[in-house]
Amino acid sequence: xxxxxxxxxxxxxxxxxxxxxxxxxxxxxxxxxxxxxxxxxxxxxxxxxxxxxxxxxxxxxxxxxxxxxxxxxxxxxxxxxxxxxxxxxxxxxxxxxxxxxxxxxxxxxxxxxxxxxxxxxxxxxxxxxxxxxxxxxxxxxxxxxxxxxxxxxxxxxxxxxxxxxxxxxxxxxxxxxxxxxxxxxxxxxxxxxxxxxxxxxxxxxxxxxxxxxxxxxxxxxxxxxxxxxxxxxxxxxxxxxxxxxxxxxxxxxxxxxxxxxxxxxxxxxxxxxxxxxxxxxxxxxxxxxxxxxxxxxxxxxxxxxxxxxxxxxxx
Amino acid sequence: xxxxxxxxxxxxxxxxxxxxxxxxxxxxxxxxxxxxxxxxxxxxxxxxxxxxxxxxxxxxxxxxxxxxxxxxxxxxxxxxxxxxxxxxxxxxxxxxxxxxxxxxxxxxxxxxxxxxxxxxxxxxxxxxxxxxxxxxxxxxxxxxxxxxxxxxxxxxxxxxxxxxxxxxxxxxxxxxxxxxxxxxxxxxxxxxxxxxxxxxxxxxxxxxxxxxxxxxxxxxxxxxxxxxxxxxxxxxxxxxxxxxxxxxxxxxxxxxxxxxxxxxxxxxxxxxxxxxxxxxxxxxxxxxxxxxxxxxxxxxxxxxxxxxxxxxxxxxxxxxxxxxxxxxxxxxxxxxxxxxxxxxxxxxxxxxxxxxxxxxxxxxxxxxxxxxxxxxxxxxxxxxxxxxxxxxxxxxxxxxxxxxxxxxxxxxxxxxxxxxxxxxxxxxxxxxxxxxxxxxxxxxxxxxxxxxxxxxxxxxxxxxxxxxxxxxxxxxxxxxxxxxxxxxxxxxxxxxxxxxxx
Numbered sequence: 162x163x164x165x166x167x168x169x170x171x172x173x174x175x176x177x178x179x180x181x182x183x184x185x186x187x188x189x190x191x192x193x194x195x196x197x198x199x200x201x202x203x204x205x206x207x208x209x210x211x212x213x214x215x216x217x218x219x220x221x222x223x224x225x226x227x228x229x230x231x232x233x234x235x236x237x238x239x240x241x242x243x244x245x246x247x248x249x250x251x252x253x254x255x256x257x258x259x260x261x262x263x264x265x266x267x268x269x270x271x272x273x274x275x276x277x278x279x280x281x282x283x284x285x286x287x288x289x290x291x292x293x294x295x296x297x298x299x300x301x302x303x304x305x306x307x308x309x310x311x312x313x314x315x316x317x318x319x320x321x322x323x324x325x326x327x328x329x330x331x332x333x334x335x336x337x338x339x340x341x342x343x344x345x346x347x348x349x350x351x352x353x354x355x356x357x358x359x360x361x362x363x364x365x366x367x368x369x370x371x372x373x374x375x376x377x378x379x380x381x382x383x384x385x386x387x388x389x390x391x392x393x394x395x396x397x398x399x400x401x402x403x404x405x406x407x408x409x410x411x412x413x414x415x416x417x418x419x420x421x422x423x424x425x426x427x428x429x430x431x432x433x434x435x436x437x438x439x440x441x442x443x444x445x446x447x448x449x450x451x452x453x454x455x456x457x458x459x460x461x462x463x464x465x466x467x468x469x470x471x472x473x474x475x476x
Numbered sequence: 477x478x479x480x481x482x483x484x485x486x487x488x489x490x491x492x493x494x495x496x497x498x499x500x501x502x503x504x505x506x507x508x509x510x511x512x513x514x515x516x517x518x519x520x521x522x523x524x525x526x527x528x529x530x531x532x533x534x535x536x537x538x539x540x541x542x543x544x545x546x547x548x549x550x551x552x553x554x555x556x557x558x559x560x561x562x563x564x565x566x567x568x569x570x571x572x573x574x575x576x577x578x579x580x581x582x583x584x585x586x587x588x589x590x591x592x593x594x595x596x597x598x599x600x601x602x603x604x605x606x607x608x609x610x611x612x613x614x615x616x617x618x619x620x621x622x623x624x625x626x627x628x629x630x631x632x633x634x635x636x637x638x639x640x641x642x643x644x645x646x647x648x649x650x651x652x653x654x655x656x657x658x659x660x661x662x663x664x665x666x667x668x669x670x671x672x673x674x675x676x677x678x679x680x681x682x683x684x685x686x687x688x689x690x691x692x693x694x695x696x697x698x699x700x701x702x703x704x705x706x707x708x709x710x711x712x713x714x715x716x717x718x719x720x721x722x723x724x725x726x727x728x729x730x731x732x733x734x735x736x737x738x739x740x741x742x743x744x745x746x747x748x749x750x751x752x753x754x755x756x757x758x759x760x761x762x763x764x765x766x767x768x769x770x771x772x773x774x775x776x777x778x779x780x781x782x783x784x785x786x787x788x789x790x791x792x793x794x795x796x797x798x799x800x801x802x803x804x805x806x807x808x809x810x811x812x813x814x815x816x817x818x819x820x821x822x823x824x825x826x827x828x829x830x831x832x833x834x835x836x837x838x839x840x841x842x843x844x845x846x847x848x849x850x851x852x853x854x855x856x857x858x859x860x861x862x863x864x865x866x867x868x869x870x871x872x873x874x875x876x877x878x879x880x881x882x883x884x885x886x887x888x889x890x891x892x893x894x895x896x897x898x899x900x901x902x903x904x905x906x907x908x909x910x911x912x913x914x915x916x917x918x919x920x921x922x923x924x925x926x927x928x929x930x931x932x933x934x935x936x937x938x939x940x941x942x943x944x945x946x947x948x949x950x951x952x953x954x955x956x957x958x959x960x961x962x963x964x965x966x967x968x969x970x971x972x973x974x975x976x977x978x
Contacts, residue, residue, distance in 0.1 A: 247637075258844060258845065258847075258904075259846075271608060294903060294947075295816075295844060296815045296816050296844065298503060298505060298815070299503065299505070299815060299844065299846075299847070302505040303505075303846070320644060321640055321642075322640060323640055359902070360898050360901055360902060360929065361896075361898040361902060361915055361929075378949055380897070380899040380947055380948065380949035381949045383896065383897050383898055383899050383949070384889065384895050384896055384897055384949075385896070385904075386896065392907055412908075413907040413908055413909055415902060416902070416903065416904065416905050416907070417907055418845070418905055418907035419907040422907055
């Protein structure tokens with residue numbers, strides 16, 4: 162079969178037209194589905210709206226699931242914070258390609274239990290995400306968090322380059338920075354950090370955990386780490402914070418890697434106040450809370466109270 | 477169904493199998509427990525293991541053969557009976573070349589034999605002689621290696637970019653360009669690479685020369701069409717049995733009778749051999765013997781020790797450099813599977829002869845602490861299959877170390893600028909950390925002195941994984957970097973003195 166020039170050009174134009182149209186349509190829908198409105202962008206992801214009071218509750222001595230249930234009960238149950246039909250974002254620490262025993266990541270059972278409770282409270286959808294330090298897939302797999310979350314019916318989100326948007330964090334140190342879009346697209350945010358040693362900030366707990374919702378060259382933020390942590394904590398205000406101190410890293414944090422770095426504390430705190438949570442965590446680790454720079458800085462910024470004992474609820 | 481359609485189905489099926497296995501060459505996390513996290517569920521190496529060219533050159537270069545390469549007999553033995561059906565029915569590059577010879581349609585696909593097609597036999601001889609004389613070059617032109625390499629480090633990542641991937645490979649564009657040129661050459665003559673260049677095709681051609689399955693003439697009317705041999709084997713007269721890939725395009729075509737393939741036909745067509753010229757054979761032998769010393773003489777890595785290229789950082793478990801270069805097939809499977817995008821093809825590092833062998837480029841990726849995948853996909857164990865325990869053990873206790881990190885005090889933020897930074901220490905996966913922090917008061921670059929934590933390396937703990945270099949916030953040339961110094965695979969390149977004991 163021979164084609165003459167006219168026929169060839171005709172066909173080429175047709176082919177080009179079809180591919181441009183279909184490509185354009187695909188591009189448009191991808192773009193549209195990922196767009197966040199300017200209003201959202203200017204708005205900070207504040208999920209503390211409607212918060213009644215600053216509370217903290219501690220549970221220990223049992224497994225993550227029972228500890229969580231007990232601590233939540235003290236502050237009125239999860240149903241007080243997560244309503245029917247809502248979308249909940251859970252932000253554990255999944256930083257490293259490490260097994261649960263090494264305590265470098267949040268306890269997977271805890272994530273599973275929390276996701277389960279969210280559904281029980283009526284949540285429509287639960288998303289678990291973190292911008293990991295090691296390769297994401299390995300982190301979610303080896304931490305056990307991927308499996309635990311999926312078993313509970315939650316969705317895993319491993320952020321790709323298109324999952325971020327540039328937003329003004331409005332901090333003293335951090336201004337425009339790539340932020341996970343999902344932060345703007347949910348109804349509730351629950352921060353679930355693990356308590357562990359960290360050479361830059363002393364300890365990493367709840368406020369430091371927000372390093373995992375931003376992208377970009379995060380290493381640069383270590384130049385003014387305490388300020389960076391507080392800026393982020395002022396930007397993302399979670400509905401709840403669940404501090405995992407079941408297994409904690411005493412040294413060689415935040416990665417650890419040996420069982421001898423790990424201590425079993427079997428403790429957990431649930432709070433609506435991140436500053437109080439971190440103050441509690443510091444004391445749990447035997448560190449005076451004013452030795453952790455960002456706690457007092459956050460208190461000065463008005464993000465919460467370091468006097469956690471004043472808001473402590475016991476069962 | 478005509479046999480020609482069967483052949484096409486076979487080509488498509490094998491090509492899809494090949495691509496699927498290559499796509500499956502990735503971290504699957506099949507077992508999430510520490511012990512089997514790096515398990516591979518699919519025989520991703522199999523196309524390399526059935527490649528007789530690799531088996532033969534490995535045998536000549538090392539006087540030993542990885543048992544898996546014995547699978548190549550599956551390809552070699554049938555060739556003596558059926559001819560080069562591997563090329564026509566199985567080879568993925570053959571299938572691609574065949575496809576691009578015919579689509580878009582072109583009459584050039586059926587060009588007849590030219591004596592230039594002997595080039596591939598001389599190339600084969602150069603490769604065989606060179607491997608005998610100590611350097612392994614088969615991977616450059618072997619169609620399986622070439623295709624895996626090109627798809628892995630260039631074509632797949634390029635397609636990935638379209639859908640939002642972030643994998644990059646150094647020299648990937650160069651390797652991709654070679655591949656595209658090879659495909660484009662099919663527009664000049666059908667199956668151009670297979671006709672002129674393919675050393676595996678040449679090897680199989682030698683075996684296929686007197687194969688039992690031959691073209692003969694049969695009675696009765698055949699199809700009255702022009703000849704359509706994509707390989708220039710001229711089936712109609714003076715059939716080149718060593719060129720024929722058994723594609724069955726000429727089956728039942730009428731040329732002084734009806735052409736038909738059969739075992740030892742009663743009326744075979746006139747056949748011509750390979751007819752290599754003695755002078756050229758001697759020339760190829762000479763090149764094969766001259767190339768190894770020539771390449772070695774321009775290769776720092778042949779010396780070892782202080783002369784080694786600092787960028788010549790091999791994957792964990794790699795053999796010492798001399799052995800490594802003889803074993804490596806340049807296929808790029810290790811680069812494909814590396815979950816952190818750390819392994820890249822070398823070009824000048826390690827000498828010209830080591831082009832396309834894997835090196836670790838820490839500014840792009842790092843060696844993940846609990847990963848041993850590269851060794852598991854390596855078909856020849858140029859990268860050995862190491863255990864996780866071996867990988868994690870301290871270098872002084874039999875562990876593996878691929879290099880050492882060094883601080884660049886002129887670029888490191890705390891050292892050079894009095895600016896706090898602990899990112900390298902934070903990411904160091906070793907416990908206790910191989911990067912330590914020293915608390916100091918610094919007045920560098922600041923009006924008031926500030927308290928700082930300044931990093932330094934403990935080379936006895938460092939395994940050279942390169943995550944520190946990878947995450948260092950100093951762009952471009954980092955404030956901390958790894959070199960191959962003190963790698964455990966090479967005694968000459970050891971840096972720290974320790975009493976060796978048996």
